[in-house]
Amino acid sequence: MRGTGLDAIAWRIRAASDVFLFTHEFADGDALGSVVALTLYLQAMGKTVHAFVPGQIQSVYRFLATDELLNTMPAVQAAAHIGTAHVTCLSADAADVDRLGEWKSLFLSGAEHLVIDHHETNAGFGEVFAIDGSASSCCEVLFDLFNLIDPQLIDARIASALYTGLVADTGSFQYANTRALSLVHGAQLVELGASPDEISRCIYESKPYGSVWLMAASVAASRLMYGGQVVVSYVTRTMLEDSGALDEDTEGITDELRRIAGTKAVVLFKEASDGSVKVSFRGKYGFDVKRIATAFGGGGHVLAAGCTITSDLGEAEVRILAELDRYLGPSRT
Ligand code: AMP
Ligand code: MN
Ligand code: MN
Secondary structure: EEEOOOHHHHHHHOOOOOOEOOOOOOOOHHHHHHHHHHHHHHHHHHOOEEEEEEOOOOOOHHHHHHHHHOOOHHHHHHHHOOOOOOOEEEOOOOOOOHHHHHHHHHHOOOOOOEEOOOOOOOOOOOEEEOOOOOOOHHHHHHHHHHHHHHHHOOOOOOOOHHHEEEEEEEOOEEEEEEEEHHHHHHHHHHHHHOOOHHHHHHHHHOOOOOHHHHHHHHOOOEEOOOOOEEEEEEEEEEHHHOOOOOOHHOOOHHHHHOOOOOOOEEEEEEEEEOOEEEEEEEEOOOOOOOHHHHOOOEEEOOOEEEEEEEEOOHHHHHHHHHHHHHHHHHEEE
């Protein structure tokens, strides 16, 4: 654990009355599980809570009551409120402040800034921060925090939200970030009321048809490079339009590509609506993709990282492949 620690976070939370919650853009299961669990838990503590999630929320996570619980306060009202009241801003699962997207300036306007995360690349951008790089997910860190503050307040809905984050970030307890404690925490959350089969069905078997179609198109567009060590693929604006999928429906494509035997790394280039390119990296067998993402101002973990490049897709690919050459040699075939 790096930073001022969970005790310091717990003290600030106990003293707070008005809390704004934040997480990273293209919010995944851990990001959404974190803000939903925090919203419910802080409400149970009697706090006034508002969560600000950038962009659109993936439809598969609606079962967490994201529509009712998140983005309930309009931006203008939030900006006015934070200017007059003492608002505690808390960021969860975001590796740096830029990842808060359109809500970055609202976060910075707060009276105090707390940061809870599990990304090694997080430098700790609040006055009070707890970064546990050994935790599989931010939800695991939050489970520790909730147990520290008051375990009695963890009801079945909160347990389900936390379990969702654990399942999403560990790929259902399959990835290298699954430590023994992740399974212990998972078991405890099931005891508290999380339903593994219901949550898996919601996350993995409730995708919009267009999203599955897009995955097929992206698999078809993939190329094996560096002697089969790297699989590269794309999600272009045209592919999104043809499939009817939304920008937030691309989760799962990297999981599909990483199934290929012999691959050490997955690189997925996604054309964003603002003209930039979001690159997702996944590593296998310890291949460190974080070093590649951080070379382009991104971050993440050794085996799962990402960055955003402001250029067209062709140039983004040229730049990333030049970086890969440094580790895998110049032979790209
Ligand atoms: P993704 O490929 O979007 O699922 O992201 C993989 C991991 O890298 C996640 O842990 C993200 O939080 C992290 N990540 C993705 N993009 C960035 C970025 N631009 N800056 C820092 N971390 C990132
Ligand atoms: Mn995340
Ligand atoms: Mn996470």
